[in-house]
Amino acid sequence: MTQHNRANSGVFEPSGKIQFGIFFQGVNSGTIWKAAESGSQTDFESFRRIAQTAERGLFAAFFLGEGLRLREHLGRPHGLDVVGRPDAQTMLAALASVTKNIGLVATQNTTYNDPADLAHRLASLDLISGGRAAWNIVTTDNAWTGANFRRGGYLDHADRYKHAEAFVETAKRIWDSWETPAGPARRVLHEGQHYTVDVTPRLPRSAQYRPVLFQAGDSPEGRSFAARHADVIFSAHPKFDDAVEFRKDLVERSLAAGRGANAVQIMPASEFILAPTAGEALEKKEWVRSLQIGPQQAVAYLEQFWGRELSGYDPDGPLPEIDPVVEETSETRGSGFHGAKARQLADQWRAEAKDKGLSIRQFVSSKTARVDATFTGSYTAVADRLAEYARVGAVDGFNISPWLIPTGLDDIVNHLVPELQERGVYPTEYAGSTLRENLGLGTPVRSADETAGAVRAS
Amino acid sequence: MSTTEPSRQGFLAIEVDGAGWDGGDFASLGEAVLAAESAGFHAATFTDEPVPGRANALQRAAFAGPVTRTIALIPEVDTVYTEPFHVSTQLASLDYVSGGRAGWIVTAAESPEAAAAVGRSFVSGTALGQEAAASVEVSRRLWDSWEDDAVIRDVATGRYIDVDKLHYIDFDTAADFETPAGFAGPGYSVKGPSIIPRPLQGQLPVLAAASLVGEGQLPADAVDAVLVSAPTPELLAAEVRDVRARVGGSVAVIAELGVVLDSRGQAAAGRPAGFDGAGSAGGRAQYAGSADGLTELLEALLQEADGVRLHPASLALELDELSRLVLPELRRRGALRPPVQDGTFRDLLGLTRPASRYASAAAGAGK
Ligand SMILES: Cc1cc2nc3c(=O)[nH]c(=O)nc-3n(C[C@H](O)[C@H](O)[C@H](O)COP(=O)(O)O)c2cc1C
Numbered sequence: 001m002t003q004h005n006r007a008n009s010g011v012f013e014p015s016g017k018i019q020f021g022i023f024f025q026g027v028n029s030g031t032i033w034k035a036a037e038s039g040s041q042t043d044f045e046s047f048r049r050i051a052q053t054a055e056r057g058l059f060a061a062f063f064l065g066e067g068l069r070l071r072e073h074l075g076r077p078h079g080l081d082v083v084g085r086p087d088a089q090t091m092l093a094a095l096a097s098v099t100k101n102i103g104l105v106a107t108q109n110t111t112y113n114d115p116a117d118l119a120h121r122l123a124s125l126d127l128i129s130g131g132r133a134a135w136n137i138v139t140t141d142n143a144w145t146g147a148n149f150r151r152g153g154y155l156d157h158a159d160r161y162k163h164a165e166a167f168v169e170t171a172k173r174i175w176d177s178w179e180t181p182a183g184p185a186r187r188v189l190h191e192g193q194h195y196t197v198d199v200t201p202r203l204p205r206s207a208q209y210r211p212v213l214f215q216a217g218d219s220p221e222g223r224s225f226a227a228r229h230a231d232v233i234f235s236a237h238p239k240f241d242d243a244v245e246f247r248k249d250l251v252e253r254s255l256a257a258g259r260g261a262n263a264v265q266i267m268p269a270s271e272f273i274l275a276p277t278a279g280e281a282l283e284k285k286e287w288v289r290s291l292q293i294g295p296q297q298a299v300a301y302l303e304q305f306w307g308r309e310l311s312g313y314d315p316d317g318p319l320p321e322i323d324p325v326v327e328e329t330s331e332t333r334g335s336g337f338h339g340a341k342a343r344q345l346a347d348q349w350r351a352e353a354k355d356k357g358l359s360i361r362q363f364v365s366s367k368t369a370r371v372d373a374t375f376t377g378s379y380t381a382v383a384d385r386l387a388e389y390a391r392v393g394a395v396d397g398f399n400i401s402p403w404l405i406p407t408g409l410d411d412i413v414n415h416l417v418p419e420l421q422e423r424g425v426y427p428t429e430y431a432g433s434t435l436r437e438n439l440g441l442g443t444p445v446r447s448a449d450e451t452a453g454a455v456r457a458s
Numbered sequence: 459m460s461t462t463e464p465s466r467q468g469f470l471a472i473e474v475d476g477a478g479w480d481g482g483d484f485a486s487l488g489e490a491v492l493a494a495e496s497a498g499f500h501a502a503t504f505t506d507e508p509v510p511g512r513a514n515a516l517q518r519a520a521f522a523g524p525v526t527r528t529i530a531l532i533p534e535v536d537t538v539y540t541e542p543f544h545v546s547t548q549l550a551s552l553d554y555v556s557g558g559r560a561g562w563i564v565t566a567a568e569s570p571e572a573a574a575a576v577g578r579s580f581v582s583g584t585a586l587g588q589e590a591a592a593s594v595e596v597s598r599r600l601w602d603s604w605e606d607d608a609v610i611r612d613v614a615t616g617r618y619i620d621v622d623k624l625h626y627i628d629f630d631t632a633a634d635f636e637t638p639a640g641f642a643g644p645g646y647s648v649k650g651p652s653i654i655p656r657p658l659q660g661q662l663p664v665l666a667a668a669s670l671v672g673e674g675q676l677p678a679d680a681v682d683a684v685l686v687s688a689p690t691p692e693l694l695a696a697e698v699r700d701v702r703a704r705v706g707g708s709v710a711v712i713a714e715l716g717v718v719l720d721s722r723g724q725a726a727a728g729r730p731a732g733f734d735g736a737g738s739a740g741g742r743a744q745y746a747g748s749a750d751g752l753t754e755l756l757e758a759l760l761q762e763a764d765g766v767r768l769h770p771a772s773l774a775l776e777l778d779e780l781s782r783l784v785l786p787e788l789r790r791r792g793a794l795r796p797p798v799q800d801g802t803f804r805d806l807l808g809l810t811r812p813a814s815r816y817a818s819a820a821a822g823a824g825k
Binding site for chain 2: 033034038042043044048067068069070076077079080081082083084085086087089090091093094095096097098112113114116117120121123124125127128129130147148149150151183185195196197198199200202203204294295296297
């Protein structure tokens with residue numbers, strides 16, 4: 001059965017394979033900057049090194065995350081984690097010249113960009129890279145980030161997926177506009193609540209027709225949006241049972257959206273801590289965790305919820321007895337915490353830490369470590385676990401965040417990939433030169449007329 | 459042929475236009491820029507004029523970054539219908555991927571089509587210069603918003619950055635444009651700091667057409683170089699002198715010259731005058747003729763201008779002739795600045811690396 005038929009099938013069929021992507025995130029506690037081998041987060045050499053390592057390991061995709069305002073803590077830029085990163089598409093255009101097969105995925109926001117401009121730049125990246133570009137669609141919005149933009153933070157939170165819908169439809173029509181590689185192009189019009197677009201697109205289709213679409217966003221609206229539009233969902237559910245559950249949910253949503261059961265692939269965020277033996281891997285994990293959440297980061301984490309300075313507290317001692325000064329928990333702006341009743345939360349956490357005999361550091365580490373997203377173990381044991389994901393089709397791949405830059409993929413590529421290949425669940429070569437080919441995605445069909453891709457005004 | 463050693467040495471830039479598009483093979487884009495570097499060009503520029511088939515200029519420049527070593531990479535980036543915050547981040551990123559060889563040709567699109575594409579009102583006249591001035595000011599502040607030594611990686615105190623060395627830029631058209639008439643377009647503000655550390659060069663060199671620079675437009679002290687056009691090669695040197703008098707000695711002056719050379723047995727006169735199309739060649743001096751004649755012209759021009767930017771009629775044909783006949787002879791005559799090995803674009807322009815404007819400020823972003 002061809003990929004195309006599989007994608008249109010009404011019944012989910014596992015591909016029996018998994019693929020890897022690498023998520024170069026860089027702006028949270030996941031990336032270790034304190035080790036001797038921690039390299040630069042901005043020098044091009046770090047990016048070249050890790051992208052070329054990923055390509056050596058036949059990774060499907062190289063992802064760059066995006067945050068359009070620096071995270072803040074108690075009203076100042078957050079200074080304890082890695083911070084500062086390049087523009088995704090500019091970096092990926094540069095990487096296109098030193099890589100050949102790996103997909104280049106730019107996380108780009110629908111709130112602080114113009115559809116015509118963003119669609120043009122993504123099409124451009126797609127052409128420059130010979131059909132390897134993808135857009136990871138994110139919808140994060142708030143007035144606080146909007147303070148960096150002419151347009152401001154103009155969206156109602158509830159409206160952001162409606163807005164994203166119109167945005168993506170418009171982008172698709174822009175990519176769909178050229179009749180042949182030589183033109184002529186259809187004019188694309190959109191008139192909506194948030195913006196109007198009137199453009200005659202300038203770029204032809206790429207070797208993979210148009211950029212592949214990834215989506216990251218986990219709310220029910222986000223998942224349905226992915227089911228309607230995305231080729232791949234960058235999920236937050238790597239744990240086996242959750243992954244199986246998530247697949248079921250996404251298959252239902254895809255069918256409801258009129259697409260095939262296999263139309264949307266799933267690649268959850270993940271972290272790998274590997275070694276030749278299980279014992280060594282556990283030791284390594286201790287080391288990784290101690291560097292991810294240092295004493296100052298542990299205290300800072302609590303400060304977000306207490307809303308006050310707690311620097312006088314011993315990170316290796318118990319949680320603060322002192323009460324929060326806020327009603328609702330504040331947050332490190334730019335990260336994903338949600339408000340909660342501060343007093344209640346503090347009581348709950350103190351009890352929990354006391355119960356388990358955890359210090360501030362240990363407690364925070366247990367709260368922040370991506371417990372579910374971490375695969376720890378020997379190369380062979382982890383390969384066995386991943387083979388099981390492939391067998392049942394729990395996921396189509398994993399989007400790996402390395403905890404070290406630029407050497408963080410070395411053991412995965414050198415040791416885990418060969419184990420997976422031996423088990424027949426990982427590619428042994430690139431299927432083609434475009435990302436679409438390498439992911440086994442079908443080629444989009446050009447809409448019959450210019451209104452076919454149109455969507456109601458948002 | 460002149461026999462005396464020229465008193466000034468200048469640099470040469472080449473517009474690589476749609477390079478890489480022909481046939482859709484973008485590998486040829488890297489090759490073309492590398493060929494220009496090997497020929498001895500000091501800079502490559504990338505137009506962003508909206509022509510069908512032309513990929514984004516800044517991305518084309520970024521693509522060329524890792525495959526070249528010394529040539530400056532200078533894309534055009536619009537200031538009217540773009541987000542200044544994105545523009546600043548993208549240009550800073552270009553500086554990183556090129557190892558400090560990035561520059562920026564500031565443009566201000568006077569285009570109803572560009573306005574309609576993003577649903578904004580059409581901007582024209584003097585308002586264009588203001589848009590450019592505002593966007594450049596935002597970029598320059600953002601590039602300074604991380605002091606050079608902001609990333610400290612201090613394990614003892616657990617601090618990756620020194621928060622005192624990050625700065626809000628608090629740009630606001632209302633406060634920052636005290637021109638008599640104020641800011642003509644819809645006002646805006648940008649908070650900062652940047653989301654990327656300070657560019658390798660500290661500040662990227664900023665270039666603009668001389669016609670965009672002046673009072674009420676893009677201020678001369680906001681740019682590092684101006685691009686000067688004249689209708690004919692004969693008028694170019696005088697125009698360069700006039701512009702230099704107007705913008706002052708601290709701004710480099712670059713003359714613009716279209717070039718069609720006798721090539722492969724075909725006289726320049728019989729060759730089409732450029733894939734730019736007749737329109738954009740309009741105000742620009744064009745040279746058509748032999749390599750020898752061009753060498754003479756460039757040698758003379760480089761006595762007046764700091765640099766000359768060539769717009770070849772065909773990149774492949776002209777680059778071939780230029781690298782075989784013109785640049786070697788100009789070098790022999792001592793008319794060209796030696797390339798700066800591993801140098802930055804600022805080095806080429808003779809500009810030192812400036813301290814961040816916020817460096818002496820007592821307090822950081824959090825205070
Ligand atoms: C795995 C994952 C990675 C994400 N990466 C980014 C990112 O790099 N930049 C960003 O602005 N948002 C990112 N997001 C945020 C989402 O795009 C989305 O805005 C957010 O999850 C809220 O949408 P939701 O309510 O549908 O979950 C990510 C989300 C997930 C699940």
